[in-house]
Amino acid sequence: xxxxxxxxxxxxxxxxxxxxxxxxxxxxxxxxxxxxxxxxxxxxxxxxxxxxxxxxxxxxxxxxxxxxxxxxxxxxxxxxxxxxxxxxxxxxxxxxxxxxxxxxxxxxxxxxxx
Amino acid sequence: xxxxxxxxxxxxxxxxxxxxxxxxxxxxxxxxxxxxxxxxxxxxxxxxxxxxxxxxxxxxxxxxxxxxxxxxxxxxxxxxxxxxxxxxxxxxxxxxxxxxxxxxxxxxxxx
Numbered sequence: 001x002x003x004x005x006x007x008x009x010x011x012x013x014x015x016x017x018x019x020x021x022x023x024x025x026x027x028x029x030x031x032x033x034x035x036x037x038x039x040x041x042x043x044x045x046x047x048x049x050x051x052x053x054x055x056x057x058x059x060x061x062x063x064x065x066x067x068x069x070x071x072x073x074x075x076x077x078x079x080x081x082x083x084x085x086x087x088x089x090x091x092x093x094x095x096x097x098x099x100x101x102x103x104x105x106x107x108x109x110x111x112x113x114x
Numbered sequence: 115x116x117x118x119x120x121x122x123x124x125x126x127x128x129x130x131x132x133x134x135x136x137x138x139x140x141x142x143x144x145x146x147x148x149x150x151x152x153x154x155x156x157x158x159x160x161x162x163x164x165x166x167x168x169x170x171x172x173x174x175x176x177x178x179x180x181x182x183x184x185x186x187x188x189x190x191x192x193x194x195x196x197x198x199x200x201x202x203x204x205x206x207x208x209x210x211x212x213x214x215x216x217x218x219x220x221x222x223x224x225x
Contacts (some may be wrong), residue, residue, distance in 0.1 A: 033212075033213070041205075042218060045212075048212060056212070091157055091158070093157075093213075102148060102207075104164060105150075106157055108156075108157050109159045
């Protein structure tokens with residue numbers, strides 16, 4: 001049963017530290033999405049890749065966040081420097097190339113910045 | 115543009131009650147429509163989908179019909195169980211496979 005994997009599952013860090021979250025999309029999927037979920041804002045799209053190229057990162061604070069896909073099996077989301085307001089659950093999702101197919105979500109990384 | 119509006123929660127029902135969670139959408143073209151469910155501490159999981167007008171998606175007793183004339187995709191279940199307690203998200207997918215999610219509706223089913 002193919003799944004999206006995310007590491008770490010939980011991360012507690014101090015303000016100002018760098019945080020790196022990793023995602024392994026399902027093999028054969030060519031779209032990758034990063035979302036952030038908080039109680040206040042709900043589910044927000046941060047970045048969106050197709051064939052490893054960034055298509056939309058307008059939801060991401062550019063000064064501290066960066067998203068990359070070094071290869072087809074790895075997507076990363078970095079925050080540097082982290083701030084308490086970044087505390088949230090970060091989800092990665094992947095999907096096949098055709099419209100009409102669902103996205104598959106990973107279990108999320110719960111980030112707490114103190 | 116593309117957007118999804120779903121019923122505000124939270125919703126609290128007794129076990130075996132009938133469930134409706136309303137969802138309406140705005141889209142260009144012919145989107146696909148989805149309902150996702152999120153259980154506590156987990157990621158979103160696909161519950162059901164419909165890819166064209168008048169299609170009915172169904173799974174685990176849940177149903178939703180793609181109504182183009184009313185731009186709606188309401189989620190229904192005839193008899194809810196305690197295990198259905200979760201947050202439900204309506205979503206649409208349009209060209210480029212980007213998804214647009216609603217704000218989520220929290221459902222609590224009490225015995």
